[in-house]
Amino acid sequence: MKQSILFTKTRKEIGNDEVSLNASLLIRGGFIDKLTAGVYTYLPLGLRVINKIQNIIREEMDKIGGQEILMPALTPKEVWEKTKRWNNFDALFKLSNIEGKEYALGATHEEIVTPLLKKYIFSYKDLPKYIYQIQTKFRNEARAKSGLLRGREFLMKDLYSFHADAADLDKYYEIVKLAYFNIFKRLKLDKITYLTLSSGGAFSKYSHEFQTLAKNGEDTIYLCEKCKIAYNKEVIDEITQCEGCKLGKDKFKELKAIETGNIFKLGTRFSADFGFKYKDKNDKEQEIIMGCYGIGPSRIMGTIVEVFNDNKGIIWPESIAPFLVHLILISKDNALAKKAEKLYDDLTKIGIQILYDDRDETAGTKLNDSDLIGIPFRLILSEKTAKTDSIEVKKRDSQKVEMIKIKKIGDYLKKAL
């Protein structure tokens, strides 16, 4: 993409109001725009990032048998009354149509997916099933804050599993855990993301969160460094020692973190309300056992910005960067501009995702913008580099610069990426 056609622009400053690091960098770089508290537009650069995050999650869900669907965001009151959450779920956005029929905007989808599967699942032969979606969720947070980390409208991947018995759920639960670790690995967050025991298991003692260390995180976790398992602050009073290695809890390390994923064993909490049962081998009715597994692409995007940045801007991991290469022309010379244009075309042809800064801006502006936007590889073509038919290559996360012959840059990048 040529930068001159981007309708967004970077900004040198935004108001003192926006103290959240992720929102500040993402707004300044032209990735997102805030419409109102906790509600954001994804601009061209930001949409590329969020799509890549979603695709990583999608691939890992597909690998563990997930079937993707898309459920409605507009949901009728009746299903929420069935589970007694119409009045008990504070964060539910409620609205009504002109005839007075009441709806809620989907905050989570147990109420939709459970009756949905009930229409198709009748026998033990139909089980297990794994259904997921990536969708916009709405939650009327008492206080939206921290940019993309706690919004009133946000993206969520929610997977729901349906099993014949608890043992089968337990087995799949572990499979999802591994899939989540694969996701965090691909997002380059695996080294700072810990499985964390937390409260809220309706069907088991604990539920599990995936907590990513970040100094601006709103959660406090206690990490057992020996077995790399953490405990959410909300359960720390109930335990005396690590569940795994028995290390005393006084040895745990207190850390700030962002909850980037969570997995729950639901048991029959929802299947019971909807009368969702199946027939076993002996023609006996049995209750369906459920699990649910969430991960928020938009929160992940905010988390990555919180974690990967320096005083000049964002440093995107390659797996989710909006582009992999930022080509910058520093010259007004027509011949050089032609050379840059050709390089842009050639690299595009061999499948390299490239943003080409062809704008009529000064060197300083382009370099600062490039650092702010945070694309992994920066290529500079200038009179200086052209003298030796070369191009300067620098990685965003490094100070080293390398001169590569223009002819060889395609091969160089293919190898590096």
Place this chain on the structure above:
RNA sequence: CGGGCUGUAGCGAAGUUGGCUAUCGCGUCUGGUUUGGGACCAGAAGAUCGUGGGUUCAAGUCCCACCAGCCCGACCA
């Protein structure tokens, strides 16, 4: 939902005990000079001062209400 702070041009800000035509920077437009770390000169456009009401000869400035944003806390299946 409680407490605090804030709201002035597209963006960021200044505006004194109420006083004349509301100021500056960025950005934008025109002309010129520039190009390896957010250039320079000259000119120009751009504002119902969050909204509504009130006090006053006179309100961006004082008072009341409301709306919005941010922060702290509570909350966060």
